[in-house]
Amino acid sequence: MTHLPLTRRSARSPLKATIAVAVVCAVAASGAYAAGVGPFDHGSDPLDPAAAAQARAFLADWSHGRYDQAGARTTDPARAEDVLQSFTAGLDITTPKLTPSTARSADDGTLRVPFTAKMPVKGLGTWSYTSQLPLSEGKDGSWKVDWSLGIIHPRLSDKAKFRLEREDAGLPEVADRNGEPLAGDAYPSLQPLLAQFAGEGSSKPSGAIRLIDRLTGETKATETTFGARKKDGTTQGGKADSTAVKTTLDAAWQSAADAALEAEADGRNASLVALRVDNGEVLAMANSPATGFNRAVSGTYAPGSTWKIVTSSALLLKNAVTPQTVVDCPKHLIVGKEFHNVETSEFRGATFQKDFMESCNTAFISLRGKLGDAESGDVARKYFGIGQEWHVGIPSYDGSVPVPKDETEKAAAMIGQGRIQANPLIMASVTATAASGRFHQPTVMPGAKDSTSTTPLPPAVVSQLRTMMRATVTDGTAHVLADLPGEIGAKTGTAEVAEGEDNNGWLVARRGNVAVACVVEQGVTGGGSAGPILHRLLSAVPDAPSSNTPR
Incomplete structure (x- = not known):
């Protein structure tokens, strides 16, 4: 891909400038509006509006599950379509909310469009982070998202990927009248009844998104957590966690x-x-x-x-x-x-x-x-x-x-x-x-x-x-x-x-x-x-x- 310096635009002939304006209009119409950008902010960009429109259209297609159309807006359509779909579905993300901000130029001749991602993970909560889209201009004057794994998330790469770990809500922690946890072999009669103490379904699910090594599966980092993660059931002194359901039992x-x-x-x-x-x-x-x-x-x-x-x-x-x-x-x-x-x-x-x-x-x-x-x-x-x-x-x-x-x-x-x-x-x-x-x-x-x-x-x-x-x-x-x-x-x-x-x-x-x-x-x-x-x-x-x- 050839990257043309931004300073060369002023040297275009009047004919090329006219064509460029037509291309801008066509991309804006087919990208921003036909793609159903919807709530994205169409505020004025100080740089090429066609690039900004392409970025917004890519994010709109991704958020609406149109992975093939989003892929087509990149420099590697097949790979982009596959990764966007597997990332979103694999992490149980429902409807992403992807909000672009003002584009800026980079030293390599590309444009960078930062965006905020709010990813609702089914049944757990929302994972929020920021990333950016690099866009480059082709010889025909059209703009494409310069595809790489880092577009989806800055820490996603050929060596690391994300994994969703759900923790079964399981049984609520229950404590006796003095804060002693009532779990384990010493209280067999209570174990089938623990859910009744807090009410059926009252225990909130929890989980985490981990960054793991693609080769070994080793956890490299915890990107985000949801809900109250399970502990060992006690705090210092053998007492139940402060969130435990209190009972009159001894x-x-x-x-x-x-x-x-x-x-x-x-x-x-x-x-x-x-x-x-x-x-x-x-x-x-x-x-x-x-x-x-x-x-x-x-x-x-x-x-x-x-x-x-x-x-x-x-x-x-x-x-x-x-x-x-x-x-x-x-x-x-x-x-x-x-x-x-x-x-x-x-x-x-x-x-x-x-x-x-x-x-x-x-x-x-x-x-x-x-x-x-x-x-x-x-x-x-x-x-x-x-x-x-x-x-x-x-x-x-x-x-x-x-x-x-x-x-x-x-x-x-x-x-x-x-x-x-x-x-x-x-x-x-x-x-x-x-x-x-x-x-x-x-x-x-x-x-x-x-x-x-x-x-x-x-x-x-x-x-x-x-x-x-x-x-x-x-x-x-x-x-x-x-x-x-x-x-x-x-x-x-x-x-x-x-x-x-x-x-x-x-x-x-x-x-x-x-x-x-x-x-x-x-x-x-x-x-x-x-x-x-x-x-x-x-x-x-x-x-x-x-x-x-x-x-």
Whole structure:
């Protein structure tokens, strides 16, 4: 290509000058306007306007994906078309915005048109940089973009190219109440649930454009980055990154809960929840296996005899019984069908407290006439918040206590069977309410909305419930927890599932400022299946965290 010095233009003959003007007009018409330059600035250029028009037309063709037309405006059409297309498509650039500025002359006789490139990378952000177009004039007076790889980007060459690296948004980083990261093998139950803490799709994607060696593939430089790049998940001191999603969970309780299920569930489906009595903040929720279905919070189970806490509250609230009232406990009782106690036990002349301690089904069913059909459900809603809408911070099932359809279903409801549905989250909350007298909506996320409205239990009822639950540990069916320190109160439960299947085993307990609940599917009895799990959990963690509010 011959480069003619710019100073020779003044020596042109009048005829050549006329032809040159015609060429300028033709290029401007076919380049700038026919190419659809659109938003480019057509301000006056101090040098040859035909060159400036060709530069603008090249940039317009490139930005609109007309790579063949853009290539035709260069000194190497085939190569230019191929590289423009592969660069734009290979880096997932959608619609480039290429803005030229004022042309200037160079010592080699070419014109240089600087431009700003704003390259939107699909799903990540915009990559911005500057480059320039060299243009030279041919013997016929037309201008062409002097093709080289550096036109596209100053650092693009025969030795180096760009590569887009996308980083999977993956799971959001989640921290416990003290800023400890909740990722890894110590918290297997949480890993399938992490996306729920920040909401599905809330984790922003990230990535980078790297300059790499064409021969070795070695990264030579990072040209730009998008989004929050993944780190090792912690900052100094083992704390989670400041952008981590904060929860009410406690790393020590969560780790101990997962370990307890792994050690004691014996391969059966099981789940548990631990929460603070004073404010409902969830300290741990664990599932075995950790498959992604959060049965601890979203499961639907008959709560069995753990529901007797609610039934007892209803009876005590209306003074239908006291803990010392004699309520006989026979082996069997027929109410449309035969109801019996576990292992057909019986306690003749038992007090109501003894019936509670030994989880006597027939005694509780015999008291069904003391309550209206809807009364247990009303008490569950008014005092325990069950059936109201809970805003836990993640998807949850908030319980159901329908009005019994007949006398048989009412008898079943007295012992947590029939159509009553709950899960460990609900039963841990029931236990906390019974221990403190006041319902606190369970939450996993700090500051969760609370639209519930409940009434505190009378102090006398709370005292009676706590006494009966303590006796259940010292002398009753929850004796598996008796050797642990602290005045633990508890209630076991055995819930029928279906004909021919083993019962689910339940155990709820309260120690200090923590209430826990555990269900083991087909665990047969609560003391025998859920008991060892909660024993291991409470042995591993001394008490609730001292702070009331997650930091």
